[in-house]
Every structure is written in C-alpha cells, then in structure tokens.
Amino acid sequence: MDLRQLEYFVNVVQSGSFSRAAVALNLAQPSLSRQVALLEAELGQRLLVRTGRGVTATDAGDALLVHARVMLDAARRAHEELRDMGTSPSGKVIVGMPPRVALGLSVSLVQRFRERFPRAVITVLEGLSLSLRESLIAGRMDMALLFDPPPSPQLEYTQLMRERLFLVAPPGHELPPRVGLSTLANYPMVLPSAPNAIRSLVDAVLLPRRVELQVLAEVGAVNTVLALVASGVGSTILPESAIVVSGYSDTLPYAPLGPPSIWNALTLAVPMARPATRLTRETAQLLKELDFRGRVTSLS
Template identity: 45%
Template sequence: MDLRQLKYFVQITESGNFSRAAEMLRIAQPSLSQQVKNLEEELGVDLLLRHARGVTPTDMGQQLYDHARRILEEVERVKDVVRSQSVTPSGRVAIGLPTSACRGLSIPLITAMAERQPNITLRVVEAMTGYLDEFLQMGRLDVALLYDRRAFETVAWTEMMVEELMLFVPPGHPLAASGGVTLRGVFEHPIVLPGAPNVLRTVIEQFAARHDIKPVAMDCDSLPAIAQLVQQGRALAVMPHFAFIDEMRRGEMIAVPILDPTPSWRLSVVVSPRTMNPRGSDAVAKVLADVIAGMVEAGTWRARLRPDKSRGEAGRAVAR
C-alpha cells in the first residue's frame, strides 16, 4: 500500500464512479481499476461494491476511506510545515469568515491575497462564529474573523473594531422612514434571529436583559433565509449593517439604527494555536486585518476601528 493508492481510492469513493475518478485524476480507467484490485488483494477484503450507478464503499472500504483521508491530510500538513519555514510565506491556509461578513469580505480578501501573497493557497470557510471558534481550536482553521474575544482568550488575537447592530426592515415598513427605534421597540415587531448559542443572539439577549427587556424572536440560522423573511415582510432582522449591504444597494431592505441602547459587538482577527503553517497564517491574518481596515475607512463597512488599526497599521498588529 502506498500514498498513490490511497489517493486513488479516496477519489473513487468520493466520486462514486471509476470513470469520473479517472477523469479527475487524469489517468486511464483500466489503470485505476487495477490499482484498486491490487489494494483489495493486498488487504484481502472487498473495498467497493459495484452496481449500475457506479460504486459505493463496503464497511471495510469506508474504514479505509476514513483513515486514508486523515493520512493524506496529514501529509499535506507536513508539506505546509516545511514550506512555512521559507522566507516567503507559502502553503495552504484555511480561513474562517462569519456568515454575516463572508459575502462582502471574501472577494476583497481573495483579491488582496493574490496580489500580496501569491504563494499562499487560501481556503475560505463560511460558518457561524461558534462553529468557527470550535474549528479554530481543533486546528481545522488557521485564521478566523470572530466576534467577541472572550470566547477565545487562549489564542492569539487582534481586536479590530466595534460594529453596531441595526434593525432591517422592508421598504414601505412604518419604521423605514424613522430615524431610529429603541431596543424595546424592536421587539414590538416579529423578529428573526440566529438561534442560541449564536453570538449575535447572545449579544442581543444580554443587552435586553440589562434593560429588563424580554426578546422574543423566531430562530433561523440561514442568512439567505433571514433576508427573504425580511424582504417578504414576514419578520424584521437584527444584524450588522455589512450583512445585508447588497440588499440595501438594490433597495430591498432599509437599515434602521437601534437606540437606547445600541447593541454592538467586537470583531477580532484570530490565529489558531494549532496552525501547522504559522508564517503563512500570520501573513493571511495581516492581509485580512488590512483589508478590513481599508473597507471601514472607505465607508463600505460601517464600524469603528480601534485607534491603532488604521490601514497599514492593522497589517502589523496580529498578536502571537
């Protein structure tokens, strides 16, 4: 058994079809079939079930697939460790972006990385902050943009800015033309929020509790679904301004300031303590911080930067 056979077997299992796997691997299908046959003979078990639609792994095949994936991922991580020791940052870096920021931030970040760190292969992962924090602690992410630094005190972080939360309403709603609404007034309307333990839900509930307000809201963890609920007038949403910037540009939503009090949260660039590519991760974190600072200064991202996080300074601020 060798790494090439494991790579072939993983691709076949994920493709569910020999011809599709052969195309992905750019080898002849008979050669691929022979490699699997050799592997089955060596192990003395059947690894794949052949049927009209393609192939599926047997119980033993599934076990081999699970182990093979981990082995191949570890091999790639070892390569990244060695590459990361070079003067120029390189290798793969997985970065996590929260759902509320990913749509507006991912393309500027990818563009900036291509210009400033072309030797780094960037993998962008979108998820809710709670999941990103967990992935970061497990080493599945190297860098992340997270809300509320108290959730990750054990890792290297740089607090970037404070972002206020706003109430999103459809055009024509009675609040659309108002100058603002109190937090108590927000919950006089049907509200949709991500479900607990989402950080945004926690922030809103904490602000409400300090003012003896009981926030009642439906749960929805899908940002596109939340957008549709607002657009259809079925509910209002509390989100940061940046989350629905495209919808606002198209005139599909109106952002109303929340007053007395104004809920807000902090955003930080975080580097995983388990990253296998520290040089590359630091480089990505610096570019991310600089891109965010530039967007805030340009007014694209409505937030308040920390005084030392202006563009240029932000790129040098990531703690280690």
C-alpha cells in the same frame, strides 16, 4: 500505508466508480484496482463493495476515508511548506466570511494577498457563521471569520473586533437616544431567522430578562430584513455595519440598545488539529492586520 494507494482509494470513493477514478487519475483501470486490492490486503479489511451503479465504501472504508483525507492533506501541506521555504509561498488558501464582512473586506484582502503572495491563490467563501464553522471543522476551508462562535475544542479563536447592536425602525419613526432592552417588546420585529449569529445572541440576552419580542417575520438575508423595515413592516436589531454596508443608514432611524448594551464579536477561527503551512499562517496574520473597524463598521 502508501500515500499513493490512499489517494487512489479516496478518488474511487469520491467518484463512486473505478472507471471514473481511473480517468481522473490518468491511470489504467486494472492498475487502479490492483493498488486498492493491495491496500485491502495490507489492512486485512474489505474497503469497497461493487454495486450495479459503481462502488461504495464499507464501514472499514468509511473509517479509512477519514484518516486518508487527513494524511493526504498533511502530506500536501508538508510538501508546500518545504517547497516554499525561502521563497514566496505558493498553493491555495480558503477563507470563509459572513456576507457583509466579505463585502467590506474582500477587495482589501485580495489586493494585499496578491501583493504579499504573488505565487498563491486565495478563495473567499461566503456563508452564515454556523455553516462556515461546520465547514472549517470538516476541513473544507483553512480559516474563517465568524460572529460569536460557540466554544469548540477543535478551533482556535482570536477576537478581532466588537460591534454594538442597534434597533432599526421604519422611516419616520422617532427613537430615543438609547433603547432599553425591556422596551423591545413594544416594537413589532422582522428578524434574521435562526441559526443567524445575531438572532442567537439577541435571544440569549433577552431570555433571562424575560423579554419576549413581537416577531412578525423571520428572514434569512440581512438585506431582505432591512428592505422589509424600509417598507414599514416592522423594526429589527442589527449591528451598525449591517446598516451602513446595505445603504440604509441615511433613510432608516436607528439607536443603540441598552442599558445594558449588546455587543457581538468578529472572530478569526482556525482549526487546531490541522497543520498550518507558511501560507495559512501568513494569511491569518494578514487578516489580523486589516482595518476591520474602518471597513466593516463606522462605529464611533
């Protein structure tokens, strides 16, 4: 199959129209239609159906679209790899991070990236670990930092650091030096809502111990959780880095959980099937070299 024809086909599907795709490709519409027709003739399948509002892909077209994107991406990466051999790599790399990790690391990462790869561009996307993992598998980013990701045959994981979880209480509340897991049921809780990685980890540890939390409210953003704790609504469970980065470490009492302690892990995830370029390999190495403990957490 001709890569140029595949590119034309992908653009038509994404645009939903031959005319819009022709404008985006700077190509005459009859030429674009002819190239797609040649592709259909070669494959012996109808790929597109014209409708009153444009065009849509057939079942065969949807199947080809998946393979076309993979082949075009591989071709682009091969071109970048060969072009950049012996020089500073160019191109673009997309890195996903949870918000509090991005807050602690983005400045250092971008600064070091610019020093090492002056001809390249880095994009940092923020989101929950679950959504970042889905985007990584779907091919929308090159690598991601994830908290406690589940096993996946599509991803390769490298653990970068571990953090202990703490109980965080409202102002003026006295906590013991360590908070036993069995006593957590005594604390009214404001927790991150599922599918937050911390919430999933806590639930997984407490369920077999038959510890049922008094959950008063569930909130998506960690900063909102801590604001509710600061207002006296209830306690919460978070890593120390979340407390420190948010600025509440001097106003809210907190103590480590245990025994046994609960730890979460920050992991670098890269897709196994996607060919790595020199830029993505060296960016992954750059992430491994960053001082995560000094910038994301202040654990002793």
